[in-house]
Amino acid sequence: MINSVLKVCLLVLMFTGFCIAKTQGASVLPGKKKAIKVLLVGGGESHDFDKWYKQEDVATLQKDGFAAVEYTSDPTTILSRLAEIDVLYLANNQPIKDEATRKAIFAFADAGKGLVLAHPALWYNWKDWAEYNQKLVGGGSRGHNKYGPFDVTVVNKKHPVMKGVPATFNLKDELYYLKTDPAGTPIEVLATAKAKEAADVFPSIIIIKYPKTRIVGIALGHDGESHTIEPYKTILRNAVKWAAGR
Template identity: 70%
Template sequence: MKRSILKIIAAFLAVLIITGNSIMAESNPGEKKAIRVLLVGGGASHDFDRWYKQEDVQTLQKGGLASVEYTDNPTTILPKLNDIDVLYLSNNQPIADKATREAIFAFADAGKGLVLAHPALWYNWADWPEYNLKLVGGGSKGHDKYGPFEVTITRKHPVTGGVPSSFQLDDELYYFKPDPAGTPIEVLATAKAESSDKVFPSVFIVKHPKAKIVGIALGHDAKSHTIGPYQTILRNAVEWAAGNK
């Protein structure tokens, strides 16, 4: 008799749990799912593990904004593209595989999101000019000596929302130059060195006909990755690229 009563109680509790879960799910119908991000790092002149794999992953996953997988192995990119919302490239090591290169372009042509950061905005690959021409809209072949400079927000946009109108940081000021023959860019923020009057794009949108692409020229080490303005720009960029802003 006791066993029968216990079974009835257990069944009743199970129903309550299932019903409660259903009610909770229905009460939060607009709850956002975490953005699926593949962050690709690796190469020279930067501590990719510390500042991209650790710091940027932590920044993006805070509050459940994104679910981030990091890789420094370009051969792992291709099989993951179908299962992500945003491809975040920070690498300056080669992506040599032709199929992977074609798949990245197909990813963009499918209207997906890309965030291209600091090392990935360089003219890294002479044998892959289409990357800079079509996905970056230009590139950098030089930068100031590491040191302080000011970043100024020049255009209101979801990517720059919540960012101060100007801020200081220590970084490598990239001499990013748009390619007149490439995909046009829309500059959202500029950088100016203290020792020069020259101004360069620092945060921008690449106006690809289908993809949502953000370029972020900042990001050498701790003095960019750990400050509020950079982290806000990065989170905004991933949200916008994913179509959530």
């Protein structure tokens, strides 16, 4: 009889503890990390932002609970969201005109929060915001090859952003003429791009060595020929994870 009572008491205690833990938000499985909170900013010209960033990239990042992604094509919403996210993913080439938002993006970086800068955001988009390209990109692009096939070659296989990425892969895209700014933040090249018929080799995946945070630049990304292939998806997830300090 005593043993039966003890068993019942033990079961009650276990159930009560489970309910308390669940109420306190401890229902996440042991060893499973919280989703990385990402704000993805798109919008502008020359790209189908809704299809390839809002739909495809968001799906890539949210798969298996890896990240919780909010997409916006309205730059005026950035300021109100920065305090709640781990990574700012800029994929826009439309203007960010608000001075307070510009300063807040730098403050976000200075606070150690990570950035991922995608294809459109690696262009020299804003003549009135030279600080962006100089400090956060370390340069940028003012031109690209005609859309077509080229090879991407990993040059730093040991970096976490390149984990699981093939040593070389081919795709169709705009091969950006990504060039460094001698007066800008130094960069580290993780992968290069080269068209078969061309002699020039350009950085394709880079780390911008901003002293206070982690920034990844991904020059790939014009359309589905990049966003839907596994190497790109792996790079994107790795970039967000590394930028978040995970």
